[in-house]
Amino acid sequence: MNSGADLLRIEQLGIAFKMMGGQLEAVRNASLRVLPGKVTALVGESGSGKSVISQAVMGILPNTASATGRILFCDPENPGNPIDILSLPRDGKAIRDLRGRRLGKIFQEPMTSLSPLHTIGNQVGEALRIHEPVSKAETRDRVEEMLGLVGFANPARTREMYPFELSGGMRQRTMIAMALICRPSLLIADEPTTALDVTIQAQILQLLRELQAKLNMAMLLITHDLGVVANVADEVVVIYRGEIMEAGPVETIFRRPAHPYLKGLMAAVPHFDMKPGERLKALREIPVNADTLIGKRKQERQGPEILLSVRNVIKTYGTRKSSWFGKNTAAGVRAVDDVSFDVRRGECLGIVGESGCGKSTLSKIVMRAVTPDSGSVTYFDRDGKAIDVLSSEGNDLKTLRTKIQMVFQDPVSSLSPRMTIQNILSEPLEIHDRGSAQERKEKVLRLVQAIGLDQSALNRYPHSFSGGQRQRIGIARALALGPDLMICDEPVSALDVSVQAQILNLLKDLQKELGLTYFFISHNLAVVDYMADRIAVMCGGRIVELAPRETLMRSPVHPYTKALLAAVPFPDLDRPLDFAAVQACGATGTASWAAQFRADNDDNALAAADLGGGHIVLARRNADVRELQP
Known part of the structure; x- marks a missing residue:
């Protein structure tokens, strides 16, 4: 096909990074196209080279990178003269004229991509001021028009706000407005919905589709979410370790996938049609060896049916606003509003809801990390003894900490970068005086073996592991003290679908082998459907519906x-x-x-x-x- 028929055509692209001792090839011989007015989805795991390709298209590759091949952009403003972006000087006038004006980009993390020191209006209007001779009044009008176009109810008010005053979904809408303010012919959307709740994600996808039709714009959508691809894309390109594995129309790719990698990705996604007991098919299975970890504990499920009872818990976060005349007016937001539920021994209770509904606050109350305004949390040990979680002190609280452990959402920030894996896993044992130094060393070895890591991992630091491996280390740390209840706060939201399948299967295997009880928090209903026995739905700080998994999903x-x-x-x-x-x-x-x-x-x-x-x-x-x- 003639490259003139394509808005963007990438031919035999190779990207390498200089490193000590040689070069790292991030992309090898990649070829793909984006048609005018169409959506091409670039699909693959983290580290496959998706974002590096987008950087090359925008001309923002780091200085350590070298690129070969061609990236041809056929600008509708100058249709007969395709521009090879790779041949342009990296910081020359030609690439700056394209970037922001004809090529727009939505970055993956909206909070770190927005300046905390400038207003929304200032940041959205910056590209307009750079590329077009507009007055202040015209800039204000165009900014407000675009903010209204991306769904802000009060654009004039939003224009004067700062990023920290907006939710994650609103910040992502701001990023879209910044990318579209100059009406580019090509929009690159790099994981535009990864960190968003399903409802906000659906709004953003609908918004992108409407804007694409309204502005006659093409889009290169970078994602690892096949559900997003099925609902938005016209063409699909599958990349694995820097190489294009498969490409074609979305109908062909989804109905007749040819490459084993694409078939594996599709089998790794949890969905609502899974049969009872059916497992996700991870691309790389983790061998679970829980027999030697804490010993088989199915018999230890004996005890009261209820493991944890939460009754009428309320938590309000207060804010204080000062007026010009020195008077303070107190305002409060009720994050958890009269919540009651029970967690049964040996089950997985799922909690779902959007960001801000109170899920994580509720988990912190159960962990005694946050003190509620009122209510009670009662833990029942295997002897039937009722322990008041909120009033426990001293040795009683220390003992309770061993019974309830937590797996955190972010596997990067929840592990100390200054400690080896050996130190991270042995720290809970040292704090609670479990065994001698030799016994602790043996226990740590059993922990890493249980999560499918090699003994060589013990002397390494967290930064040398992938996101999925770091999350497995977090799970091992939570298991170190042999807890009865594990609180999993969005444990897979930051992971690719293939790695997500590994972690979910690992958690299910450990629950089966060790008789664990899970309090599983997520905004992904398909994940909760796979993991949970019962599901509670939270909205506005309240549980609005609680039912067995089959009942909630079916009716x-x-x-x-x-x-x-x-x-x-x-x-x-x-x-x-x-x-x-x-x-x-x-x-x-x-x-x-x-x-x-x-x-x-x-x-x-x-x-x-x-x-x-x-x-x-x-x-x-x-x-x-x-x-x-x-």
């Missing part, structure tokens, strides 16, 4: 739950996202639910209705639960 009652389920993108062309249903749980929808709950100061205004079979739904007192159904 949800609460509108919020229905909208959450509708927002999950399936890697299936026959099950596209229902954007109309998602609107019920959009940014405004969620806010209205939360506002409705928090406006009810009368404790009797809301009541938990029991539908039978453990299915609890939050409804207005004296109201028929069926009224919640559409």
